[in-house]
Amino acid sequence: MIAPPDPVPPSLVVWLIEDNDAYRIAASRVIEGMRDVRAVRGFRSCEAALRALEAPGGEPPKVILLDVGLPGMSGIEGIPLLRARAAGAQIIVLTVFEDSEKVFRAICAGADGYLLKGSSFDAVRDAFDELRRGGAPMNGRIAKLVLQAFAKPAPAQTDYGLTGREREVLERMVKGLTKKVIAAEISLSIHTVDFHLRSIYQKLHVHTRTGAVSKAVREGLF
Amino acid sequence: MIAPPDPVPPSLVVWLIEDNDAYRIAASRVIEGMRDVRAVRGFRSCEAALRALEAPGGEPPKVILLDVGLPGMSGIEGIPLLRARAAGAQIIVLTVFEDSEKVFRAICAGADGYLLKGSSFDAVRDAFDELRRGGAPMNGRIAKLVLQAFAKPAPAQTDYGLTGREREVLERMVKGLTKKVIAAEISLSIHTVDFHLRSIYQKLHVHTRTGAVSKAVREGLF
DNA sequence: CAACGGACTACGCGATTGCGTGGCTTACTT
DNA sequence: AAGTAAGCCACGCAATCGCGTAGTCCGTTG
Numbered sequence: 001m002i003a004p005p006d007p008v009p010p011s012l013v014v015w016l017i018e019d020n021d022a023y024r025i026a027a028s029r030v031i032e033g034m035r036d037v038r039a040v041r042g043f044r045s046c047e048a049a050l051r052a053l054e055a056p057g058g059e060p061p062k063v064i065l066l067d068v069g070l071p072g073m074s075g076i077e078g079i080p081l082l083r084a085r086a087a088g089a090q091i092i093v094l095t096v097f098e099d100s101e102k103v104f105r106a107i108c109a110g111a112d113g114y115l116l117k118g119s120s121f122d123a124v125r126d127a128f129d130e131l132r133r134g135g136a137p138m139n140g141r142i143a144k145l146v147l148q149a150f151a152k153p154a155p156a157q158t159d160y161g162l163t164g165r166e167r168e169v170l171e172r173m174v175k176g177l178t179k180k181v182i183a184a185e186i187s188l189s190i191h192t193v194d195f196h197l198r199s200i201y202q203k204l205h206v207h208t209r210t211g212a213v214s215k216a217v218r219e220g221l222f
Numbered sequence: 223m224i225a226p227p228d229p230v231p232p233s234l235v236v237w238l239i240e241d242n243d244a245y246r247i248a249a250s251r252v253i254e255g256m257r258d259v260r261a262v263r264g265f266r267s268c269e270a271a272l273r274a275l276e277a278p279g280g281e282p283p284k285v286i287l288l289d290v291g292l293p294g295m296s297g298i299e300g301i302p303l304l305r306a307r308a309a310g311a312q313i314i315v316l317t318v319f320e321d322s323e324k325v326f327r328a329i330c331a332g333a334d335g336y337l338l339k340g341s342s343f344d345a346v347r348d349a350f351d352e353l354r355r356g357g358a359p360m361n362g363r364i365a366k367l368v369l370q371a372f373a374k375p376a377p378a379q380t381d382y383g384l385t386g387r388e389r390e391v392l393e394r395m396v397k398g399l400t401k402k403v404i405a406a407e408i409s410l411s412i413h414t415v416d417f418h419l420r421s422i423y424q425k426l427h428v429h430t431r432t433g434a435v436s437k438a439v440r441e442g443l444f
Numbered sequence: 445c446a447a448c449g450g451a452c453t454a455c456g457c458g459a460t461t462g463c464g465t466g467g468c469t470t471a472c473t474t
Numbered sequence: 475a476a477g478t479a480a481g482c483c484a485c486g487c488a489a490t491c492g493c494g495t496a497g498t499c500c501g502t503t504g
Binding site: 446447448449450453456458462463464465466467468469470471473474 | 498
């Protein structure tokens with residue numbers, strides 16, 4: 001219930017990278033009117049914004065609103081470059097795309113938030129508030145995609161009914177050890193390790209060490 | 223800009239699972255007063271809520287607000303059970319925990335949203351609106367944790383300078399194929415496949431097939 | 445142009461692996 | 475008490491693997 005003290009200076013420099021002139025100009029005007037926003041600067045492409053960052057002088061941005069579908073370099077490609085050159089800037093993706101493919105590529109590239117253009121400009125204002133509180137602004141439908149992506153692998157959590165010894169052996173096999181070394185580590189004959197190995201093959205439905213290791217790592221067993 | 227037509231019936235049955243009596247009662251009262259909420263029912267534990275779901279009659283919940291730190295079964299353990307018995311219910315975690323460990327366990331268990339108790343009750347109302355729009359309610363700080371989790375593995379995207387042939391071989395090794403089979407698939411001598419294999423070992427700093435496969439899968443190369 | 449390094453192809457040998465087979469102990473069923 | 479299933483341990487052999495070694499092609503460098 002208690003709001004933490006405001007850690008962010010009260011005026012933001014916002015950059016807006018968006019190729020649609022009408023949208024960019026309209027959005028700039030609205031954002032400029034928001035409280036705590038000192039300046040808004042618009043760009044038609046990532047390349048243009050990157051050039052501005054290289055140029056001497058000029059105030060560095062605190063927030064970058066970034067479209068994905070841009071001419072030349074896409075917004076997703078631009079994220080790591082912008083992050084490298086604009087230290088401390090929060091990069092918020094602002095786009096129409098809500099297919100999981102693009103969303104995840106943007107998130108993996110290091111976006112600090114993900115908004116949809118379909119929402120009202122209030123969402124942008126709320127996003128600034130969220131950043132100020134130390135959180136990440138994220139559209140609800142995007143959040144749903146993210147949650148679904150996490151929830152999927154959960155049911156695949158089968159341990160294939162491996163016994164204790166079998167898990168011990170498999171764990172060491174994943175680490176790249178040979179049967180001989182494994183046998184020494186858990187004080188067994190190499191033949192016994194081999195037996196457990198074959199039980200593992202049977203339970204995982206593979207017949208090589210590589211197949212077993214691949215499956216074990218993929219299923220998140222180790 | 224254009225809001226889609228409301229697809230959700232205008233009255234929600236909300237369940238609140240929370241062991242702190244004072245908080246549960248206070249929250250129930252506030253939530254009951256929200257528009258579109260028809261009824262709120264409180265439980266002290268997952269077990270109690272599960273029993274109520276088994277019992278005949280009674281209205282099934284549309285939204286379940288769930289605490290994590292509960293006596294007996296934890297909220298996280300309860301999520302899959304609640305989901306199985308309350309088809310169609312949206313399960314929203316409502317807790318004080320915001321360490322990534324608990325957050326991710328809850329999300330992997332299949333939560334439809336994640337709110338923090340520290341926020342005002344407005345957040346709960348907003349969450350209901352978000353559900354109605356087909357999105358997932360998520361606290362901004364939780365969203366930040368999620369984004370950071372995704373962004374981390376990205377910089378680890380090194381391909382270790384593998385050549386084309388080496389990638390071909392490694393890809394098939396991950397599938398569990400033997401050298402002989404790999405050689406046949408890409409029309410090479412076993413000896414040549416073996417050479418590429420050793421180059422892979424060197425570049426990945428391993429010296430066994432298992433180690434190479436393990437590393438390749440982990441780094442997300444395949 | 446010669447020299448050089450990198451990618452690719454190839455051979456042979458000793459060590460390791462995959463598999464058929466069997467024995468032993470514990471625990472639960474009949 | 476006998477039966478039976480599961481986990482654990484072990485042997486031996488054919489197939490496979492890890493490694494030292496070497497030749498060819500090709501783009502780059504001096």
